[in-house]
Amino acid sequence: MSVPAAGLSGCATLDTMLGWVGFGEGSAVQETPEALAMEGMADFNRGKYSAALKRFVEIKDRFPFSEVALLAELKAADSNYYMDKFSEAKTLYEEFEANHPTNEAVPYVLFQIGMCYYSQIGTNDRDPGNAQNAVQAFGRLNRAYPHSPYFVEASARIRAARDFLAQHEFSVATFYLRIDEDKQAQGRLEYLLATYPEASVKPQAAELLAQLKSGQGIEKTWRRFVPTLSLPDWQSFTSAFGILPGGGSAGTAKE
Numbered sequence: 409m410s411v412p413a414a415g416l417s418g419c420a421t422l423d424t425m426l427g428w429v430g431f432g433e434g435s436a437v438q439e440t441p442e443a444l445a446m447e448g449m450a451d452f453n454r455g456k457y458s459a460a461l462k463r464f465v466e467i468k469d470r471f472p473f474s475e476v477a478l479l480a481e482l483k484a485a486d487s488n489y490y491m492d493k494f495s496e497a498k499t500l501y502e503e504f505e506a507n508h509p510t511n512e513a514v515p516y517v518l519f520q521i522g523m524c525y526y527s528q529i530g531t532n533d534r535d536p537g538n539a540q541n542a543v544q545a546f547g548r549l550n551r552a553y554p555h556s557p558y559f560v561e562a563s564a565r566i567r568a569a570r571d572f573l574a575q576h577e578f579s580v581a582t583f584y585l586r587i588d589e590d591k592q593a594q595g596r597l598e599y600l601l602a603t604y605p606e607a608s609v610k611p612q613a614a615e616l617l618a619q620l621k622s623g624q625g626i627e628k629t630w631r632r633f634v635p636t637l638s639l640p641d642w643q644s645f646t647s648a649f650g651i652l653p654g655g656g657s658a659g660t661a662k663e
Contacts, residue, residue, distance in 0.1 A: 441467050441474035452483060461487035478504075482513055489520060498524040515556040518549040526565055529572055536576045539569040567606070574600055574607030581616070594620045 448463030464487060467480035485500035501517045501524070508514070522545035528538040546562040546569075553559070581596035597617040601610065 441471035441476050441480075444471075445476040445479055448480070448483060452487060455490075457487040457491045461491075478508065478511065478513075481507075482517070485517075485520065489524065492527070494524040494527055515549065515553045515558055518545065518552070519556075519558040519562060522546040522549060522562060522565065526569060529569060536573050539572045539576070542566075542569045543573070570604055570606070571608055574604035574609050574613075577604070578609045578613055581613070585616075590620055 444463045444467050448460045448467070451457075451460035451463065461484055464480040464484040467474065467476060468484065471477060481500065481504050485497050485504060488494075488497035488500060498521055501521045504511075505514055505517050505521075522542050525538045525542035525545055529542060543566050546566045549556070549562050550559050550566075577596055577600040581593045581600070584590070584593035584596065594617065597613050597620070600607065600613050601617065604610070607613070
């Protein structure tokens with residue numbers, strides 16, 4: 409069974425999720441864990457993620473060997489993700505991968521691990537760690553599952569995160585120029601151009617590096633050189649690749 413394309417939205421249907429964990433159509437929902445799973449999914453699909461999480465945690469704690477235990481593990485992670493609790497979600501996704509490495513949901517889980525990092529890019533301009541980790545996580549997904557339905561979107565998000573990292577390098581270079589550390593600035597610019605040749609900030613970096621190498625001094629009009637650290641407009645990627653962005657649906661309340 410292949411991972412369905414519906415997972416690209418990050419919110420797979422109940423039937424899809426039940427299919428992943430071996431509790432598919434036609435199964436009787438009579439036992440308590442199954443009833444809890446249905447209630448949890450109903451809450452989840454209404455955007456009541458906190459209530460859903462309680463149901464899934466109860467299944468994990470009380471019925472760890474039930475048919476819906478895998479579903480509960482996965483949706484507990486998803487519930488945290490959609491409440492923007494990215495650290496908690498990442499831990500649960502990683503536990504799912506470690507405990508069920510051959511499960512058909514693993515490509516989805518790897519994509520969501522990447523999204524946990526990606527969703528935090530830009531929260532601290534001084535620390536590019538989330539962008540670096542997002543690139544690594546999406547890269548691991550694409551290397552392990554090059555034919556997964558997540559490959560195209562993961563590739564686009566790698567491109568966006570790398571562009572953010574290039575902007576960060578350029579910002580550091582201009583900082584060094586402001587404190588007259590020209591050699592440090594030149595090193596950063598050379599690294600940027602060698603590592604991120606596709607970066608949107610490449611023209612400014614090349615111009616600034618050329619001025620440094622000319623030995624004629626730097627035109628210190630910083631406003632036009634210093635970038636605003638941000639991810640590229642995601643709409644440009646959806647248009648270019650013809651895909652839907654991952655993550656929660658617009659307008660869905662987080663409870």
